Amino acid sequence: MLLHLSTWPEVETYLQSSRGIILPIGSTEQHGPTGLIGTDAICAEAIAKGVGETTQALVGPTINVGMALHHMAFPGSMSLRPSTLIAVIQDYLTSLTQAGFQRFFFINGHGGNIATLKAAFSETYHHLALLRIPGAEQVQCKVGNWFMCSSVYNLAKELYGLQEGSHATPSEVALTQYVHPEAIKKAPLSEKVASGYPIYGAADFRRHYPDGRMGSNPALATPTHGKQFYELAVKELSNTYLEFLKKGD
Amino acid sequence: MLLHLSTWPEVETYLQSSRGIILPIGSTEQHGPTGLIGTDAICAEAIAKGVGETTQALVGPTINVGMALHHMAFPGSMSLRPSTLIAVIQDYLTSLTQAGFQRFFFINGHGGNIATLKAAFSETYHHLALLRIPGAEQVQCKVGNWFMCSSVYNLAKELYGLQEGSHATPSEVALTQYVHPEAIKKAPLSEKVASGYPIYGAADFRRHYPDGRMGSNPALATPTHGKQFYELAVKELSNTYLEFLKKGD
Amino acid sequence: MLLHLSTWPEVETYLQSSRGIILPIGSTEQHGPTGLIGTDAICAEAIAKGVGETTQALVGPTINVGMALHHMAFPGSMSLRPSTLIAVIQDYLTSLTQAGFQRFFFINGHGGNIATLKAAFSETYHHLALLRIPGAEQVQCKVGNWFMCSSVYNLAKELYGLQEGSHATPSEVALTQYVHPEAIKKAPLSEKVASGYPIYGAADFRRHYPDGRMGSNPALATPTHGKQFYELAVKELSNTYLEFLKKGD
Amino acid sequence: MLLHLSTWPEVETYLQSSRGIILPIGSTEQHGPTGLIGTDAICAEAIAKGVGETTQALVGPTINVGMALHHMAFPGSMSLRPSTLIAVIQDYLTSLTQAGFQRFFFINGHGGNIATLKAAFSETYHHLALLRIPGAEQVQCKVGNWFMCSSVYNLAKELYGLQEGSHATPSEVALTQYVHPEAIKKAPLSEKVASGYPIYGAADFRRHYPDGRMGSNPALATPTHGKQFYELAVKELSNTYLEFLKKGD
Amino acid sequence: MLLHLSTWPEVETYLQSSRGIILPIGSTEQHGPTGLIGTDAICAEAIAKGVGETTQALVGPTINVGMALHHMAFPGSMSLRPSTLIAVIQDYLTSLTQAGFQRFFFINGHGGNIATLKAAFSETYHHLALLRIPGAEQVQCKVGNWFMCSSVYNLAKELYGLQEGSHATPSEVALTQYVHPEAIKKAPLSEKVASGYPIYGAADFRRHYPDGRMGSNPALATPTHGKQFYELAVKELSNTYLEFLKKGD
Amino acid sequence: MLLHLSTWPEVETYLQSSRGIILPIGSTEQHGPTGLIGTDAICAEAIAKGVGETTQALVGPTINVGMALHHMAFPGSMSLRPSTLIAVIQDYLTSLTQAGFQRFFFINGHGGNIATLKAAFSETYHHLALLRIPGAEQVQCKVGNWFMCSSVYNLAKELYGLQEGSHATPSEVALTQYVHPEAIKKAPLSEKVASGYPIYGAADFRRHYPDGRMGSNPALATPTHGKQFYELAVKELSNTYLEFLKKGD
């Protein structure tokens, strides 16, 4: 059940049986010469919809632009500053908590969002509690990173080994190929690809990762792989979500 | 050309022939008993894609949650505070200006966003200029409100007369029916509907507009109407965008 | 009744019969070669005082510096950033709401303030409601732009036709001449004057409007006209204010 | 020379001979049963105009609402939060520094503003320097508190002794009586008046200072005294301003 | 009793007999060629511990970095912006007020912190009251500047006369020598030392005070003096703290 | 070499041979019935000093209060909001970068700081780069969590097994016992201790972890263990720091 395709009376009804909502969050950032700039948002949104269908959960709108400041030296990348993203999350959860939601499950497509999301959750729990919004003390947030699901991780390792890398990975590219077969890109990829260098500022990132990839060979991706990743992630995160709802009781 | 379905080298190439980008902005808010909560985002995104195709323009990710604080008393509505939305717009445009973009055309689906967008543009011009980011002084922003296109307005008047109303309107509902025929909702709608009362806070809004509609009869909407609105809006806003690019020279 | 010329027990008494207050807001910005930098504040303050006398309403202190970032390339112009102005408005209304005020009528002399004021109202309704300040849900704000009063608009059209323009207009200059006859300025004005170009950043504004006027011929202004504008605006906005108080019941 | 009664070309000319500007800052707060709520703004504005005439300095618009959070339990009082006032000062000085101003002399009517003004100056020097705005390193700010002028202080001591008190003082009331003889208020004043208790929060303040006065007997004020205070303050602050301009060389 | 060396049950017990806490605040800034960069924090922390022992008061963690933007042109100096320091103080006091603390005595080692602390207290009283945190209206803050204790001041005058100066003073250097005899520094000090110039921005400060001292001769400092200053400050501030607790009743 | 025990000329000299600085960051939060509230700051500071001695690195002042909002239901706990901590880090690094520092190694004693630190680093790289502060693009930050050193982790596992837990752990308590043998606390500890429940808001935390411990048995701690942990952490983090400096070249 997608929030965007629901009416407010339907949401009112939904709240009678569940306090949970799934919020996809991605990023808008370079993904190497062949990866889509929307990769992280596309993956998060597709998987969130799948999890929503599997678990009958409401799925909110996708946060398309996340924390990707280190990718800013590549054209087309967009980012919120962490402090802005914290404000966004706080506003989202304030809105939804006032309506009665209490379990927020962020399905995340981008590693760079994780730290800021965690910071935002802390800030929001505090904010809601200080304001004594009814239900504030019951609010719980959780991040589900699809690319860190053990089933996903294992398949990626099996299919790609070390060529999975850590950004513009074949697994995420495969998933976008499955969701958007009309947008499969080809471009020459140097065999040698930088890896292992930590992430600092944007200019430094581009100096060390000149084509945007981090240790990955996205040429290995196929739409069929993508379907496999999609299904594994949906299954695993559906279980995670259901346990999250239960535990919170 | 969708930014999310492009690679960074494609964006780099695009920037050699155009400095313009289209940014859809909607809202996540109640649209009466039958209107979709995502109505404003769905309309903005669909039309933006159409304009992008017509004009060969790059279309960025949709801002799904806008300034809808007055709708907060209806469950499922979400909003940024105006100061948060200003920060979001500033971050978006700082990212894109650094990459070389200079013409930002926001295709907007929600009246409540207009004031904050205008404020955000002023704040951003100033911010970019103070930082002396290359190209800052050439940056120009423009809002295109699809529902205020004269062709759209005239058709709505012709089809619905006064029953168009001003929120949860048959025209916007029709457009969502065209885009999402699988999500056409039915619900009893009182014949009498509040209208003409100004917008203040959220509780006050719900007191005066108890089912969320403002003077509208969305039961008049049909997917066929929606297609007409879509085509008119795409045509008119495509012209607006092309003139915006030219004038800016 | 001017707040600045009242004592707190007088305000306490006033609140027993009215919850309304008038807040003049202007700007400090270039108004062409002959227009006063304080034009917008002078007009708003004078008219607000007139409306206060006519309606027995309390008139608060004038906000002298508004949102005029686009005028910053002309010396003597001053501006708040929109996010600062939002904070200012929120602080003003938080103070006054705590004292029992609930109807805030901003008499505005500057088009550039309108969008930010609207954004600020939304932010403030939300802020006050989240804090559950007593009376928060009854708070209502309204902007009365004296230059957009229909009676003012019609007289300006009659007297000046197209030479009214849209900034440094003869009507606003006339009003300042009426209020400050000791400060009537003379300077050569080119016959040709730029007009019709949209407002973006400050440097761009000055490039397109080199002497600061936007399509106007302020040489047509006379103090006698100013008196007429003053009286029309006071009359029309007094009615607006009284209706605002009533409707809010 | 008042900025509000000047044109931008006049300011441009002024800047060729001086980099200095005077900015009056007051407050909008209770001043006891007979003191005007605008006392601090009225005094600061009147004296600033006098200093401007004496020294040929440009005088900017008055900041009418300052930092008066401790007066909030009395109706009609208004305040900015310190962090808002810092943002306001920063915006003012950023505007004026970009135009070429470098010496900012705040003529202040309210003790409660002093700390925040000092904080704001530090924040602004840093802000302007980080942005490397031309002239940023030459920017200097100074506060002139008219009520702390030694000549003013001595006269108040001579005329009122201990009955001068520290808020709603006869000296400031006298000055407003001189400036606004039409607004001289009468009200019974208890002979006993609280004094010596420090300032904390607003509710605490009103508990300890129930009628708003702090140790003062404003019934001693006369318009003739007010004229004397006015003239002493103008003279002393004019010298202070001229020395400030010189020293800064 | 040091908060950092206590357990939470010990704090719970403490709160049954006292609502007071001492918070040392210093700075991290140049103190001339021989003064320690931590001088202000070292002095504040040492004295705060002494006062805590004398009065059985709880002593919180030291704020090591304060408002020292004007020292930024000397390497090793660190500063918060005033608006950041306000946020820090607000967060500290919100935490502690929620636990039941109501009297906050800041033992301060740096003149540059005073204005921002005062601003922060105002902002915090307001913040806590708006949130209606239990006990908010009883919260009281006070700054005790050890270097402004009359006993300290008199001894400094007696020992050093005018060579005390106002920054990198022999008295504060002496105190650090007493606390950290292992870190007594030697360096040539010009006999002539700048003094009397006001503080503006960082570059301007260094231009006028090239070695960082303001009118002082820290070569006069001895650890024995330091012990004397320490004892005087502890004694005087202990009395101040105890009176502060009493008066607040 | 401690920044607080250095002079600015010594820092100037240091910068000729190294661009690195170590910044200890802890927390002020409950650590169970026997753990010190300052545990995380004490550990971070002690280890940072040790690493500074081992590597000849400059060690800055300790950030005593971190991100511990989830501990707020226990008296004596203090916390910054994440957005405040981001501002603090940004201010620290802006100060130090302007002086020429480029490698910032945070020795961290508190898991709750990690996410916000990472967010702060991203925000700061971006901030410094936008301002084009010289050296901004060379700035690199790194967190070294002493409790996550593999040598520390292994010893804790060996000594305590599962009774190490995850908060108020015997390892961190041991380390404080080594540093502060005068402050070893005794209190009855229930044998059963909660564990495995995720961290959400403060009230929820206390409901699930009623005495503050998370799965730990701090009664196992001894000062001798503490010495071992100290030495392992210093050794391992010294290597980490030296590699960090090298890699950055």
Ligand code: NI
């Ligand atoms: Ni990705």
Ligand code: NI
């Ligand atoms: Ni809509």
Ligand code: NI
């Ligand atoms: Ni105007």
Ligand code: NI
């Ligand atoms: Ni006063």
Ligand code: NI
């Ligand atoms: Ni000092």
Ligand code: NI
């Ligand atoms: Ni710990």
